[in-house]
Amino acid sequence: MSEFITIQVGQCGNQIGNCFWKCAVQEYGIDLFHYNRHSNSQQIPKLPGMFESFSSFFCCPENISCKSLSTISDLESANIKARALCIDMEDSVVARFRKGSLRGLFNNDCLLTNYPGSGNNWAEGFFSHGSHHYEDISERIRKAVECCDGLHGFLLLYSLGGGTGSGLGSRVLSLLEDQYPHIDRLVTCVYPAGNEDVITAPYNVALATNELIRNASCVFPVNNQALTEICGRAKLGEAKDKTSRYFRDVNNIIVNMLLHLTSGARFPGSLNVDMNEIATNLVPFPGMHFLTSSVSPLSSITMKPPLPGCTTRVDDILSGTWARTNQLIKGDPLSGMVLGAALIVRGDASLCDIRRNVEKLKKKVRFPSWNQDAVKVGMCSVAPPWHKLSALGLFNSSSLATLFEETSFQFNKLFRRRAHIHHYTKVDGFEIASFFESLEQLQDIAEAYKGLETHQPVIPHRFKVL
Numbered sequence: 001m002s003e004f005i006t007i008q009v010g011q012c013g014n015q016i017g018n019c020f021w022k023c024a025v026q027e028y029g030i031d032l033f034h035y036n037r038h039s040n041s042q043q044i045p046k047l048p049g050m051f052e053s054f055s056s057f058f059c060c061p062e063n064i065s066c067k068s069l070s071t072i073s074d075l076e077s078a079n080i081k082a083r084a085l086c087i088d089m090e091d092s093v094v095a096r097f098r099k100g101s102l103r104g105l106f107n108n109d110c111l112l113t114n115y116p117g118s119g120n121n122w123a124e125g126f127f128s129h130g131s132h133h134y135e136d137i138s139e140r141i142r143k144a145v146e147c148c149d150g151l152h153g154f155l156l157l158y159s160l161g162g163g164t165g166s167g168l169g170s171r172v173l174s175l176l177e178d179q180y181p182h183i184d185r186l187v188t189c190v191y192p193a194g195n196e197d198v199i200t201a202p203y204n205v206a207l208a209t210n211e212l213i214r215n216a217s218c219v220f221p222v223n224n225q226a227l228t229e230i231c232g233r234a235k236l237g238e239a240k241d242k243t244s245r246y247f248r249d250v251n252n253i254i255v256n257m258l259l260h261l262t263s264g265a266r267f268p269g270s271l272n273v274d275m276n277e278i279a280t281n282l283v284p285f286p287g288m289h290f291l292t293s294s295v296s297p298l299s300s301i302t303m304k305p306p307l308p309g310c311t312t313r314v315d316d317i318l319s320g321t322w323a324r325t326n327q328l329i330k331g332d333p334l335s336g337m338v339l340g341a342a343l344i345v346r347g348d349a350s351l352c353d354i355r356r357n358v359e360k361l362k363k364k365v366r367f368p369s370w371n372q373d374a375v376k377v378g379m380c381s382v383a384p385p386w387h388k389l390s391a392l393g394l395f396n397s398s399s400l401a402t403l404f405e406e407t408s409f410q411f412n413k414l415f416r417r418r419a420h421i422h423h424y425t426k427v428d429g430f431e432i433a434s435f436f437e438s439l440e441q442l443q444d445i446a447e448a449y450k451g452l453e454t455h456q457p458v459i460p461h462r463f464k465v466l
């Protein structure tokens, strides 16, 4: 069974992580809301084949029958631990793992905090905290890796707009590339909405994107603006502000995508897609490994029974994966050239249903001339809790060029005036050349994606495998 170690960095990374562990536990039918067995609790049904995969996310002592686990206190008594590393350079968010309802899943080796954050400065995160904690982080990762029998990948969670997630997260990513080059590094990163209060976000985003191009195996970018709009459409959270309720709702969407993404590696299925098949099929050129994602139906993001009236029609659910409105990053992947696509279906659908919808999708997509058949299909038999069927769409599309162009544009607005750069250049280890390099890298990848539109991909020298 494939195992994953989740590494969550900074406020955003740990808030997504908080949501991730709650949903992951519930996905295995563990009652999150009742500490002890409770006769009236609305139990999530346990499905056949579910528990064989418990060790994908959790480190279980030998001789534990996972089938007998029903509540959080059962997990505690069985000494089950999350395969996780929660890092932040302040304490408030990680404290929830120490004190919250899931505290039994995290021991001290999982939790690393400091004071007082990275002040929205990538260089502080990457160099100051990154250098100070390098050995410690490396040692904690080594211990987590040692607890695995079949480690498939690291799931990294962080935002790109702040300092700790983007800077220290990038440093952890480069450490992993260095020390575990053959293990997948799958990064889910949050691009800011554009109307946020982190003035230096364009620098942090550009510097961190440069590292993502160089060191990640696959990146699943999400964008707070797209997520907010999805919440509105799914009739979640009225709150428009950055309240904890708002973040809980948007984070649920990201987590649902991640659970879906890893479902084929965790649960049985008639046509299972392992994670490495996704990268092999969807990433034809090194560096161009940014995949847009979409979840359908939107009701599956809530971890609650669907509201009456929600669609259960297979065709509606599958076509939802390529609807512009369901994308976790702003934009329409079908508006560009699609290098590769994947449809990962969970639950009750036949191969015939899926083939019919793949044909529909193919009619809407422009594929490159050298790969007209680039849709990978996965079928996993375990649907998300409360649902009979759900689907995840992944696209490697040239439409992402706009994300990189927009990032360069925002970066240049500040950099043209050299605004705020002294905060970065005063950090030991940071050189102004990193700004130029990041900008060049962003422009290169935008060009490479745009080149696909004209069927003449211009793959920059540094993306090439030599």
Ligand SMILES: Nc1nc2c(ncn2[C@@H]2O[C@H](COP(=O)(O)OP(=O)(O)OP(=O)(O)O)[C@@H](O)[C@H]2O)c(=O)[nH]1
Pocket (backbone or CB within 6 Å): 009, 010, 011, 012, 013, 015, 016, 089, 117, 118, 119, 120, 121, 159, 160, 161, 162, 163, 164, 165, 166, 190, 191, 192, 193, 196, 198, 224, 247, 250, 251
């Ligand atoms: N989706 C989502 N975005 C978040 C969340 N928390 C913060 N953000 C976004 O993340 C960016 C700010 O980054 P943070 O994660 O708060 O910063 P940090 O990594 O802790 O870094 P410093 O606080 O600068 O040390 C902004 O774009 C926020 O909108 C969250 O829980 N979910």
Ligand SMILES: [Mg+2]
Pocket (backbone or CB within 6 Å): 010, 011, 090, 117, 118, 162, 164
């Ligand atoms: Mg912070």
